[in-house]
Amino acid sequence: MVADLTTQEKLDMASKIDAHIAKHQHMPGALLPILHAIQDDIGWVPEACYLPISKALALSIAEVHGVVTFYHHFHTHPVGKHVLQICRAESCQAMGSEKLETNVKAALGIDYHETTQDGAVTLLPVYCLGNCACSPNVMLGDDVYGRMTADKVAAIVAEARAT
């Protein structure tokens, strides 16, 4: 997908990355704040940021890569417009999350870590959203939805797609 970017888009991305590095590089333990800033802005963490980060923080590219890939939160590939996470942890399992996973996957026509063909939704597993009093739960973007059924998830996704 990166290969599809125009030269201008690549330059824009590089300048955004540089700005985030410049803003955060002097914080103690700056790497995670920089990666968060990049992902919040661009939607994922492109490999193009490894070299400038490594220079700014005096790390090797391998070290930056090692950190990015250690954490589940950082996407190393572009994601859809909306990220839908289904909780797979015990409390949600106790309330039927396994069935919910199967049905949502079928409705969206994708498995975990995949994006719908229209680029609207990326589906990810998550392990606890801290909403265990109202299991099963999903999270769309920054919003948690409790006591979910496949129909309710479909309605939330449809609403997100419409916006």
Next chain:
Amino acid sequence: MVTGFPIKIFVPRDSTALSLGADSTAKAIQAEADKRGIEIELVRNGSRGLFWLEPFVEVATSQGRVAFAPVQPKDVSGLFDADFLNNLTSNAKAHPLNLGFTEEISWLKKQQRLTFARSGITNPVCLDDYIAHDGYKGLKNALKMTSAEIVKAVTESGLRGRGGAAFPTGIKWNTVLGAIGEQKYIVCNADEGDSGTYSDRMIMEDDPFVLIEGMTIAGIAVGANQGYIYLRSEYPHALKTLNEAIAKAEQAGYLGHHICGSGHAFNLEVRRAAGAYICGEETSLLESLEGKRGQVRFKPPLPAIEGLFGKPTVVNNVISLATIPIILDKGAAYYQNYGMGRSRGTLPIQLAGNIKQTGLVELAFGATLRELLYDFGGGSATGRPIRAVQVGGPLGAFLPESQFDTPLDYEEFSKIWAVLGHGGIVAFDDSVDMSKMARYAFEFCAIESCGKCTPCRIGSTRGAEVIDRIIANKGNAKEHDKQVQLVRDLSDTMINGSLCALGGMTPYPVLSAINHFGEDFGIESAKKAAA
């Protein structure tokens, strides 16, 4: 009853309330009031923790708040028709959603809310509200005390780490106090990743100033001028609330260079985690804060001696730190007076999973699991019998009904080879397949292992494979026995050979499932014993 002032209506802003539509409910109430030309003051409070009843709406009266719950947007016009704002009238009293005075609801009344004293009562980001409800009294007292006196009070309170390890907080602080170093840190572990737990999130969203106050006191006690809250990335609402509260505390001089005009300095910053369960382990958390892969460190050195950036560091859980203000306000003896045995004070218990009346129950240590599951929880949500309960997150043991009378106490749980952990209780009804849960425990460990030590990194994957073979060999007694023995041997290696609790405790759910629910694994002897 209607006075000249707009009537206060409370609709929680806690993320569980939001997950059940509290924003829509709040909007509908405001719109309906506007339509009818009624002036109201809509307060977005924290949650009382009666999560099965969210959105939990309250109306202020001269005699206390009256609760209406759960309120969906479709209920709103009916509530106005019943004159719910003037809720001491017979119409309002007769409304099916009217639960009476909030303080009189027995589920709440039976609790001992110390750490959660303000949750649901105040507007979480209103500093004046916090102060009006006993906020910053602990800090005021601490500022009059010496470091050693503060640490002594925390030690005498009997407070033990509420993250799960239950290490005495005062002893940890004393080590940091005695450690030599100009720069020391207070790190709050807010990487609440255990399924079935949400008390940290509630503190941060529903009463963030109490955490800020607790960390400030910790800083003064051990001589640290910088604090970090390491917050899991799955909690975006908590992030916003904390940052808003920190900004307000800074403006009012409760954080910064001269705390309340004293010579003490304390600054606080929230750092976002990035979705790694292992970063709830304190040394891995410190690595992550330093900008590295969250790999577990060898101990010693203890973080109290060489912690963040190699400096002496207090690493405490959210609940431990949020409990400090009440200890400093009311005294060590007041807090120590609650509890049983060596488990002093209260434990915020979180009812989760397949339970009818889920939510936060803060009680002195000593209540039994059965009281929690049935008296508070009201049994299962599905109406089927509760068959297994996992206490203390994904690394906690599964308990069968025969153990439901165990009191919630660190030592009593340890006697039955179980843990209290962070106080999360997840119930399963009789449709659960415990062999699947055992497999999931290994699978989760494999996904979340930091990879540093072999028993955890390799053992978790091999463990899942062995469980698969146990399930596949239910008809082949010889092979089945061999595989069960293999999982026991593997568990032994993981318990004794892992660097941290992830690998070291994954056998708890696995072996407890096999030992107590052998029939799900096709273990013949267990079948006979059950018959």
